[in-house]
Amino acid sequence: MAETLPPQYDPSETEGPLYRWWWEQGFFRADPESSRESYTIVIPPPNVTAVLHMGHGLNDTLQDVLIRWRRMQGYETLWQPGTDHAGIATQNVVERRLANEGRTRFDLGREAFVDEVWSFVRETGSVIIDQLRAIGCSCDWDRTRFTLDEGLSRAVREVFVSLYEKGLIYRGNYIINWCPRCLTALSDEEAEPEETAGKLYHLRYPLAEGTDAEGRPYLVVATTRPETMLGDIAVAVHPEDGRYRALVGREVELPLTGRRVPIIADDYVDPEFGTGAVKITPGHDPNDFEMGRRHGLPVLNVMTPEAAMDESVPGPFRGLDRFEARRAVVQALREQGLLERVDEHTHAVPHCYRCDTVVEPRVSEQWFVRMQPLAEPALAAYREGRLHFTPERFGKIYEHWMENIRDWCISRQLWWGHRIPVWYCRAPGCGEMIVSREDVSACPKCGGTEVEQDPDVLDTWFSSWLWPFSTLGWPEETPSLRKFYPTDTLVTAPEILFFWVARMVMAGIEFVGEIPFCDVVLNGTVRDHLGRKMSKSLGNGIDPLLVVERFGADALRYTVVSGSAPGTDQYLNYENLEEAFGPGRNFANKLWNAGRFALMNVGDEPVPSLDEVGTSIEFADRWILSRLSRATREITEDLERFRLNEAALAGYRFFWGDLADWYLEMVKPRLRGEMGEESRQAARATLVTVLDLTLRLLHPVTPFITETVWQRLPRHRGDAPSLMVAQWPEPVPAWEDDRVEEAVRELQELIGTVRNLRAEYGVAPGQRVKLRVVGAGDETASLLASARRTLADLARVEDVSAERVEGEVGASAVLRSGAEIFLPLAGVIDLDRERLRLRGEIDRLRGQLAGTERKLANESFVSRAPAEVVQRERDKVTSFGEQVEKLERTLRALEGAA
């Protein structure tokens, strides 16, 4: 049976069926009635139309590692899955599809368009959910939620209405970020500043009357967006600015429009920037809007929703797109001699985070959430240590954002999303506004039935911020909510710290009365080898499913977990998948073969427990148990502190470096029975126990291969049907033994040194050699006695003795303990040939050395050749010198110069 296992692990045959079995066994399901303590993670819901990319691969694997680990620790675990309707993003995708057919959403009308999106979402949506299964995510799929679900929609309404009732939601005309392509308002977070090379135009605004202090009949203002001058309402200067003091209170004649606007004074103006005089456009600039309000100035909106100049501007500019208008305005001013000069100017220009169009600030009527009252307890949660970030520095970013929080614009002029639960009575003379949890069909004030619902939808994050409790049934007091809220760990990307994480904290406190999670773990970004973010448009992404297919899910998981320290970006080369994922696949294969080794060598009889073999366990057994206990402690601590990369690497090191490289080798003759039956039983017991516990430690990162091997082990501790629900190991202090570990370190050094000498002196691989150890202390001596067999197997050493024969020729080295080891080589290698070879080698190197030195002695080479070439030659001299010295030492040893 064991012999039939192939020497290569094939994940593609194993993973799918194993995953299905796990699911069918119900291991992923969370039971709200369980008496066990809960551990909960909510998934950052991917866009419903998304496909899995490496960012998900990383983020979701990290969550799965935590969930699997806690599950094994005996917690009642819930990993809550689901998807996000992703308002703008999804609407854009469907609109693009329509555009390909030459249609727009307006052709369809609202209802038909929303139906269209729904059918698109049903058809392609949740593909990503299936893909998460391929990488082994152990979510409770029965609980999959969608932010536009009936239940979640109810939560959204409840929240909107209750915030309105508390006076925390208001509606008004304010300046907001407007995307002229998506035709909707955006929140401040959705307008992403990008450094842009622009121009700073210096415009002359003629004074309505007279001249300034220096006799000029005009004032110069500086602006990056000259087209907005058509909406100017004033010019502002700093009150202390001597240059302009006399002008305050007077007027300028606004060019191209014939309007007269006042010159006002305001502290906001920086006298150092530009000319110290600022044109004020409250309709299209947030700062100007604020200033306008301070001074009671009117607002002039001069652009259409598409950001073309509207009817309010002079004829020649009407209908021009804002950038065409910019050229036209500049041209017109130039012709009138009013363009003083144009400077190059780089500044941050806000862009729509979904379509990258330059955002146009615009005044319009929108809904807002008053954030200050929500932020205060969320800030306190962090400051009081109830909310913790990994890495910690993100806490400061969170704190800073909370301290400077601004009101949240939540209305979107989209069709895809939660409709705002507000109705307006259209009955003549009524005009009642009804904010309601239930749909409204008649006006409660006048009884009229001409009520219309607000046409806008809510920001997609207005449903996301409820995710940790809306998915558990809130506002109902469900058993799941009681059991699993608050959740424990949130693992996500730093990009959505404000969009999502911060707002969830506020919502959790406000609506459920408790922070939604106590630990926030921020993972890094997956980038390509050139440091670019992986993206579909750049074509530099890696398809995780392709990786799963070629290398296995475990390889993918091991690679992303081990390769990303918390908050640190990970670089993966999409041109060389072998380099990136080969090591993970090799790790899985090594595990497979360790299992295969055990099956082939342990035999079919029942395997005794460690207790049963008792004191007959040996030196090597005690060593591996000691190492295992330490590895267990280290891995558990790493997981507790969210150093998942360290946990993965520690597991790798222990399994490969200690268990496979040393213990398995040391135990071979014993398993074959060559050292007696008692020794064999001790080895069987230890090997199976250690392998069992090691597989548990490695399971969270590489679940498929560990389960596959574990299922085949001859004996399991306890009756767990699966490694998934097997118990997580505890360190066993009684196993830890510093002296044994130290002894093995010395043995390893000894074997390494012998191997080293053998290689250096060209001893044939299979050739056995004698070993003399001189000056060893008692400890080393007894170690040598007990490790005779290991030395023979691993270093091909026989006849270990402490006697040094006078005049013997061979190789020697000194160990850290001070003991000297000597390998007699007479009769082992052909001494004459080796001497000859060494002399030849030395002569060759000396020749090269001399040549290089001659080169360096050449004045013109040193002065003319590039410095690095000369340096390379110098390095060669040093390196040749060292090599010659080493070979000469070897040669002297061979010539018997003791």
Add this chain to the structure above:
RNA sequence: GGGCGCUUAGCUCAGCUGGUCCAGAGCACCUGGUUUACACCCAGGGGGUCGGGGGUUCGAAUCCCUCAGCGCCCACCA
């Protein structure tokens, strides 16, 4: 303009509370390998003034200062 992070072997990165993980891992490279778990392997090897400079300390890759380069976040300089 503020704040933060990074800079360690050719490449990708670990290195947690200054002192046996203190110079490491994987990959790449070179040499050797029919030791029946594994060539997706085994053994050995070369390669780094831990970005530069200064300081604290018995001791610094690790703490402090400073300079340089890269990156991120925030910000109303038109």
